[in-house]
Structure formats: structure tokens, C-alpha cells
Amino acid sequence: MPIPIVNSIASWILKKRIHHMELFKKHPYEVQNELLLDLVYKAQNTEFGKTYGFHEIKSYEAFKDKLPVQTYEDLEATFERCRQGEANIIWPTPITMFAKSSGTTGAKSKFIPVSQESLEDCHYAASKDLLCIYLNNNPDSKLFTGKSLRLGGSKEIYQDKGTSYGDLSALLIYNMPFWASYSSTPGNSISLMSDWETKMQAIVDETIKERVTSLAGVPSWMLVLLNDVLKTTGKSSIDEVWPDLEVYFHGGVSFEPYKNQYENLIPSSNMKYYEIYNASEGFFAAQDSNDSKDLLLMLDYGIFFEFIPMSTYGTPNEKVISLSEVEIDKNYAIVITTNSGLWRYKIGDTIRFTSLSPHRIRVTGRTKHHINAFGEELIIENAEAAINKTASELQCEVMEYTAAPVFMSGNKKGAHEWILEFKTPPKSLSEFQIRLDQNLQEINSDYEAKRYNNMTLDLLKIHQAKPMLFQQWLKQHNKLGGQHKIPRLSNHREHLEELLALNRN
Numbered sequence: 001m002p003i004p005i006v007n008s009i010a011s012w013i014l015k016k017r018i019h020h021m022e023l024f025k026k027h028p029y030e031v032q033n034e035l036l037l038d039l040v041y042k043a044q045n046t047e048f049g050k051t052y053g054f055h056e057i058k059s060y061e062a063f064k065d066k067l068p069v070q071t072y073e074d075l076e077a078t079f080e081r082c083r084q085g086e087a088n089i090i091w092p093t094p095i096t097m098f099a100k101s102s103g104t105t106g107a108k109s110k111f112i113p114v115s116q117e118s119l120e121d122c123h124y125a126a127s128k129d130l131l132c133i134y135l136n137n138n139p140d141s142k143l144f145t146g147k148s149l150r151l152g153g154s155k156e157i158y159q160d161k162g163t164s165y166g167d168l169s170a171l172l173i174y175n176m177p178f179w180a181s182y183s184s185t186p187g188n189s190i191s192l193m194s195d196w197e198t199k200m201q202a203i204v205d206e207t208i209k210e211r212v213t214s215l216a217g218v219p220s221w222m223l224v225l226l227n228d229v230l231k232t233t234g235k236s237s238i239d240e241v242w243p244d245l246e247v248y249f250h251g252g253v254s255f256e257p258y259k260n261q262y263e264n265l266i267p268s269s270n271m272k273y274y275e276i277y278n279a280s281e282g283f284f285a286a287q288d289s290n291d292s293k294d295l296l297l298m299l300d301y302g303i304f305f306e307f308i309p310m311s312t313y314g315t316p317n318e319k320v321i322s323l324s325e326v327e328i329d330k331n332y333a334i335v336i337t338t339n340s341g342l343w344r345y346k347i348g349d350t351i352r353f354t355s356l357s358p359h360r361i362r363v364t365g366r367t368k369h370h371i372n373a374f375g376e377e378l379i380i381e382n383a384e385a386a387i388n389k390t391a392s393e394l395q396c397e398v399m400e401y402t403a404a405p406v407f408m409s410g411n412k413k414g415a416h417e418w419i420l421e422f423k424t425p426p427k428s429l430s431e432f433q434i435r436l437d438q439n440l441q442e443i444n445s446d447y448e449a450k451r452y453n454n455m456t457l458d459l460l461k462i463h464q465a466k467p468m469l470f471q472q473w474l475k476q477h478n479k480l481g482g483q484h485k486i487p488r489l490s491n492h493r494e495h496l497e498e499l500l501a502l503n504r505n
Helices: 003-026 028-042 047-051 060-066 072-083 116-137 168-174 178-182 196-207 219-233 256-265 380-394 429-443 445-454 469-476 494-504
Strands: 097-101 110-114 147-150 155-157 164-166 212-217 247-250 272-279 282-287 295-297 303-309 331-338 345-356 359-366 397-406 415-424 461-464
Touching: 003 028, 003 116, 028 060, 028 303, 028 331, 072 097, 072 110, 097 168, 110 168, 116 168, 116 272, 116 282, 164 168, 196 219, 212 219, 219 247, 219 256, 256 380, 256 397, 272 295, 282 303, 282 331, 359 380, 380 397, 380 429, 397 469, 397 494, 415 469, 415 494, 429 445, 429 461, 469 494
Parallel strands: 097 164, 147 212, 212 247, 247 272, 415 461
Antiparallel strands: 097 110, 155 164, 272 282, 282 295, 295 359, 303 331, 331 345, 345 359, 397 415
């Protein structure tokens, strides 16, 4: 199809969809409440709907009173029944796809149901919206003169009952509509290869022949791919390989630890970076301007949002609130109800609102991925801000990191222990240690209070990782590629001890 025709079609879609976005921006609570009642109505004759009296629910307050907030562990047996082929349990239409996720820490796989409605009205709708937003912000874009390099996971088939499972990215690729497949590279046969290391070289070999105008994938693994591209081609920058590259759509992990590395690989001043916030459970938010790190919360994708203030999370006084009750700059855990049959489901992520009109957010971490062994409440957002400031001050570059507590023992005080992999190491590791500790205190007042005069916490400990240590750890755990992530912060020492042992070998 000629490029002018493609641009005309995209422009028509753009104008239509931007109007709908303006609607939920102006009327967020009405859109969300209508969506909730629609989900409840559709599922009232499911097993779940009958158990919780969905036919009686006519308001958010009634919904809140009837249904408990739930975790994956609460619903695991129910999801397994769905995976064995039972129908009409949590959602009226058959669910034959499951997004397999081990999370960042757990070894046991999770299987998150993905309905056809979620695939089309959430995940694929979000892909189109992302293009709409980007093109609206960049009317001179030449995105459609080339292809999008997508980097996803592998695909496996669950054999017994005809249901399929794999990384969410693999499910999306496998079921991709023609319009998306037409404009993407590499082809499905390579994208769905299961051996990650073989697949990476195959992707390089195919895509270096293409005219790539955009990238899409998790920053950590896309970085590996781009370095492989330069190694294979012998070029000094990605601009030389793909001179028409103009945007990278990224999500899955924070982009901050990788930003400088991308700017070095892609020195073009025209390169743009757009963050998305999606997960196995759904697509939640997207950057809607060129230069802002804030993400617009998407309110009409078949997902109803609730929030738990982290000040009450996990306590007897845990409180769940609606979108209309949230406040700016407070940390919340997200609870979702979706068109895949996830009802009041804790996804394990934390966010804070940066704007309420419209509702924009930043992802701050995971409910399980923080350190609070001593009341310091260190979250990933704090850690990465402190690392970035320290690296900037000392002119070094951090690639990967993880941290865990050193627990008190006898007269020994507590501390935090870090292992970091540097691309450019600091001249003095001890100076990095002192500066990182100081910056953490500036950013997190609870950490500062615990460090005051070394009363509770001693100066943090720090280790320099050998090259490729974190990738070696992921390979050891069969977690190379896809949406697998490095565990950043933890209240236990399991991952840190494994990494330290590998580092000594």
C-alpha cells in the first residue's frame, strides 16, 4: 500500500480517536463508573457473578461491598480451572489464552487470563492509540515509511485442553492483526523462536536489511539487541544502520538506568522516547507528549481502576479508594477489574499521580520490590533517582543493580547492601558508596532518619559486579529475554546472595 494512502488512513483514525480520549479526560469518573457497571452486567451469569450477586450491583459502593480485593494466590485455582478448559467462570466468553509470567522474583509461573475482548479492546487498541498520540504530537513523522522493530518473548502451547500460553508479547505477536504485522519486523517465525540467544542473532540478521523507523520492547533486552546490531554491522552508531529511526516505544522496566546508553548508541537529536505502562493483566497508561515522563491513564480499555494508599497497604487498616479520591504525589498500589475476568485484582505495582486533570501517573515500583526492613520505605523510584544523581556527579554509568537489607544481629546494626554492574565504573568505588548513601538520604527522609548518627542503619555496603553478571544470573534461572526483569529491591537476601556468589566465581 503506498505511503500517502497509509498516512491518510492513519490521519482519519487519529482524528476520531483523539476525540474519544478527550472525552475520558474531561469526564473520567463517569467513564470509569459506566465501564464498571458494563463489566458487572456482562459477567452477571458467570460462576463468579452468581457467587457475588452481580445482578444486584448498581453502583461502585455496592461493588466494593460485595467483592473482596484479591491476589493471584487467591485466584490461582480458579485460573487453573479456566486453563483446563472450563468456561463461564470469571468471564462470559471463552478464555483460551494465558499470559505466562514468573514476575520479577518468583520462580513459579503465573498464568494470567487474556480474553479476546482484552486482546482487541485493550492491548491492540492501545497499540493504535500510541500511534495516534505520537502522530498527533509529531505531524511531520515518517513512521510509515518503514517498519517497527519489535522485540518480544517466546510462544508455547498448552497441550491438554486447547488453551495457549506464553509471554504477553508473544501472545500479541502470535495473534497480531494484519495491519500490525504488515508494518513490523522481524517476521513471526523469528519473533516466536524459543531459544533466546539464537533468536537475538536471527533478529539482527533480518532487521539490518530493513528500513526501521521505530523500536518497541523492554529497554534492557533492546539494549542487548542494539549492541549486537553494531557488532554484526561494524557500524559505530545505530543512526548509521537505520538513518530513519525516529522513536523508541519502551516499557516493562524503568528507562532511567538505560537512558545514557541509548543516547550514546543513537546520537541523533531527532530521536524520541515514548514510555508505555503495560503488563500481563492489561495496558494501563502511555506517555502522551514528546518531552514529559508522565503517563496518561487510559480509562476506556475495559479496565476499572482502584487504588490502595501505600500508607495503609498490608495493614489491618488497608483502605481501597476509587479514582475520584486519589491525591497528587502519594504512593498507591493498583487494583484492577478487567474484561478478562480479573475482579478487584492486586497487580503488585505502585504508582503516584502527577496530575488529576487529566489523570497522569508515574510508575514508582512494586509492592513486593522495596526495602522496608527498618521502616525506611525505600522504593524503586527513590533508588533510581539516587543512582542517577550519583552516576552524574561521578561521571560513571550504571547498567544493572539490586539491593537488599543487612539484618541486625547482636550489637551489629542494619544496613543496605548493593551490587551494581557498571558500563563506566567510578574512579573510586568508596566515593560512589558515600555519595549514593548521601543522595538516598536527600531523596528519602525515612532513610535519612534511620541513618541519623548511624543510630539504626550503618553506611550502605557496595559491590561492583563483573561484566554480564546479571545476564548470567538470568540465564541460570532460565529467564533470558522476553519480559523478565532484574529484581531491583527486596526485603530478603535470596537474590543478592545468589548474585554475590556468582560474582565471586
